[in-house]
Amino acid sequence: xxxxxxxxxxxxxxxxxxxxxxxxxxxxxxxxxxxxxxxxxxxxxxxxxxxxxxxxxxxxxxxxxxxxxxxxxxxxxxxxxxxxxxxxxxxxxxxxxxxxxxxxxxxxxxxxxxxxxxxxxxxxxxxxxxxxxxxxxxxxxxxxxxxxxxxxxxxxxxxxxxxxxxxxxxxxxxxxxxxxxxxxxxxxxxxxxxxxxxxxxxxxxxxxxxxxxxxxxxxxxxxxxxxxxxxxxxxxxxxxxxxxxxxxxxxxxxxxxxxxxxxxxxxxxxxxxxxxxxxxxxxxxxxxxxxxxxxxxxxxxx
Amino acid sequence: xxxxxxxxxxxxxxxxxxxxxxxxxxxxxxxxxxxxxxxxxxxxxxxxxxxxxxxxxxxxxxxxxxxxxxxxxxxxxxxxxxxxxxxxxxxxxxxxxxxxxxxxxxxxxxxxxxxxxxxxxxxxxxxxxxxxxxxxxxxxxxxxxxxxxxxxxxxxxxxxxxxxxxxxxxxxxxxxxxxxxxxxxxxxxxxxxxxxxxxxxxxxxxxxxxxxxxxxxxxxxxxxxxxxxxxxxxxxxxxxxxxxxxxxxxxxxxxxxxxxxxxxxxxxxxxxxxxxxxxxxxxxxxxxxxxxxxxxxxxxxxxxxxxxxxxxxxxxxxxxxxxxxxx
Numbered sequence: 001x002x003x004x005x006x007x008x009x010x011x012x013x014x015x016x017x018x019x020x021x022x023x024x025x026x027x028x029x030x031x032x033x034x035x036x037x038x039x040x041x042x043x044x045x046x047x048x049x050x051x052x053x054x055x056x057x058x059x060x061x062x063x064x065x066x067x068x069x070x071x072x073x074x075x076x077x078x079x080x081x082x083x084x085x086x087x088x089x090x091x092x093x094x095x096x097x098x099x100x101x102x103x104x105x106x107x108x109x110x111x112x113x114x115x116x117x118x119x120x121x122x123x124x125x126x127x128x129x130x131x132x133x134x135x136x137x138x139x140x141x142x143x144x145x146x147x148x149x150x151x152x153x154x155x156x157x158x159x160x161x162x163x164x165x166x167x168x169x170x171x172x173x174x175x176x177x178x179x180x181x182x183x184x185x186x187x188x189x190x191x192x193x194x195x196x197x198x199x200x201x202x203x204x205x206x207x208x209x210x211x212x213x214x215x216x217x218x219x220x221x222x223x224x225x226x227x228x229x230x231x232x233x234x235x236x237x238x239x240x241x242x243x244x245x246x247x248x249x250x251x252x253x254x255x256x257x258x259x260x261x262x263x264x265x266x267x268x269x270x271x272x273x274x275x276x277x278x279x280x281x282x283x284x285x286x287x288x289x290x291x292x293x294x295x296x297x298x299x300x301x302x
Numbered sequence: 303x304x305x306x307x308x309x310x311x312x313x314x315x316x317x318x319x320x321x322x323x324x325x326x327x328x329x330x331x332x333x334x335x336x337x338x339x340x341x342x343x344x345x346x347x348x349x350x351x352x353x354x355x356x357x358x359x360x361x362x363x364x365x366x367x368x369x370x371x372x373x374x375x376x377x378x379x380x381x382x383x384x385x386x387x388x389x390x391x392x393x394x395x396x397x398x399x400x401x402x403x404x405x406x407x408x409x410x411x412x413x414x415x416x417x418x419x420x421x422x423x424x425x426x427x428x429x430x431x432x433x434x435x436x437x438x439x440x441x442x443x444x445x446x447x448x449x450x451x452x453x454x455x456x457x458x459x460x461x462x463x464x465x466x467x468x469x470x471x472x473x474x475x476x477x478x479x480x481x482x483x484x485x486x487x488x489x490x491x492x493x494x495x496x497x498x499x500x501x502x503x504x505x506x507x508x509x510x511x512x513x514x515x516x517x518x519x520x521x522x523x524x525x526x527x528x529x530x531x532x533x534x535x536x537x538x539x540x541x542x543x544x545x546x547x548x549x550x551x552x553x554x555x556x557x558x559x560x561x562x563x564x565x566x567x568x569x570x571x572x573x574x575x576x577x578x579x580x581x582x583x584x585x586x587x588x589x590x591x592x593x594x595x596x597x598x599x600x601x602x603x604x605x606x607x608x609x610x611x612x613x614x615x616x617x618x619x620x621x622x623x624x625x626x627x628x629x
Contacts, residue, residue: 121351144563148366174358251454278455
């Protein structure tokens with residue numbers, strides 16, 4: 001809690017310092033400078049990033065004749081939902097969405113809980129060899145899913161997990177990323193926080209859930225959001241372990257939709273599918289980008 | 303951990319000298335016993351807290367690593383009940399056969415294009431965003447956003463843009479009197495296409511990391527250079543870039559690793575059977591779950607990929623972390 005107060009004076013001085021600049025900002029020379037050197041490149045960069053996404057949304061509402069035309073308009077002239085209806089006919093959209101939501105929420109919830117408890121154990125419960133275990137977790141962070149894919153497929157198939165939601169969730173549950181991030185965070189917590197609890201004779205459970213978790217909510221949110229984004233976008237493992245359309249997640253179903261709809265006329269349908277998988281994450285990102293960017297660039301920014 | 307003295311010896315010493323300060327001994331034994339009890343209590347608590355996660359990591363990351371090594375020595379088709387041991391033949395094939403060498407070539411080009419593209423563009427964007435202009439927070443967010451989007455969705459969007467018959471890129475190229483390349487048919491065009499999409503998705507990450515690096519450059523150094531009449535270009539190459547080397551090396555290593563491991567969605571959706579886009583991760587998938595079912599061969603490539611990543615990480619830890627810091 002006390003960590004937020006030192007920032008306040010900084011912000012105040014920054015604001016005070018920018019006040020005299022403000023009048024200078026409107027001199028003609030500075031305006032031209034800002035527009036050419038500042039805004040022009042930013043606008044170009046933004047267009048390159050944003051236009052494909054706007055094009056996706058716009059095209060998803062276009063009827064077929066506006067897709068196949070050789071002189072397309074930027075916005076749909078006769079907006080229609082028929083592309084979304086076709087997606088729903090080709091793949092069982094509601095089932096697939098439900099699968100994705102279950103996999104994302106259950107998978108993320110368990111992963112975040114495991115990351116919290118593991119990180120806590122690594123930092124606060126003294127056992128010999130804890131550092132070695134942490135090293136083992138760090139190495140696991142380095143193993144890409146493509147490497148463990150084949151043996152995991154054999155394991156899950158042997159357990160009867162093909163075309164089941166638990167079969168999609170289970171192999172990804174061990175969390176190295178979240179553990180790593182929260183361990184760094186717990187290590188930086190001031191010791192005094194826990195001394196009072198120790199005097200009260202509080203056990204590790206109370207120290208974890210009444211002290212460590214409440215003061216770490218921003219870090220935990222970061223881990224949770226990054227995990228949610230990854231689970232929602234996850235493609236390789238669900239692709240391998242499911243081939244029944246009732247158990248697919250959204251990215252896998254869209255991949256199948258692509259192989260069915262492969263004429264020029266079907267781009268509207270594919271764009272509707274892309275909107276369904278992209279826009280939810282875009283919204284979450286727009287609302288909570290601070291946490292997500294912090295989590296994904298962790299290690300770079302010290 | 304000096305407390306690990308063997309317990310039986312303690313007991314014997316205790317009975318040998320009953321008269322010499324029995325309280326001390328009793329206390330010492332009690333203390334050791336308490337410590338031992340505490341330690342085993344700590345262990346059970348540790349396993350309660352961390353055990354499930356450790357178990358999952360062992361079962362679904364370490365066990366597969368070991369199994370891959372075994373699989374890699376087999377001539378084994380996925381789904382077949384039996385397999386023949388072939389020693390190192392799978393490795394030999396990956397390092398000598400034309401199709402194996404092709405994977406290295408494609409991985410090299412993809413990695414180079416993806417890393418160079420996203421780092422150069424990312425740095426340019428970061429330099430622009432580093433100026434104090436209103437709206438830059440929004441711009442930073444927008445530029446970063448493709449990094450968190452589904453690779454499958456992104457690939458679908460770009461397929462439409464690249465389409466040589468109806469794509470937006472075709473329309474733009476036609477404006478300038480250029481015919482669109484046959485992006486989906488020509489293997490080389492295929493590779494450049496997926497590199498472009500990967501760079502589009504990835505450059506925001508580089509931009510944000512570069513931006514953090516730029517903002518940590520001490521202002522007085524730049525001011526000193528300005529007083530010495532260094533122009534913006536000179537300032538960039540003589541002050542900014544040298545101070546940015548830790549960031550550059552960090553991004554170089556992470557980008558090499560990411561581009562080797564994170565591009566699967568784009569590759570699988572845009573080029574389903576890998577026409578000229580068989581990077582090492584895609585080849586692992588195609589060999590075992592594509593049309594061939596060569597599980598043993600696929601496992602050998604997976605082992606090679608893991609060792610490659612291990613070497614890259616080791617190199618980073620040995621050299622980069624120490625040698626590029628100025629302070």
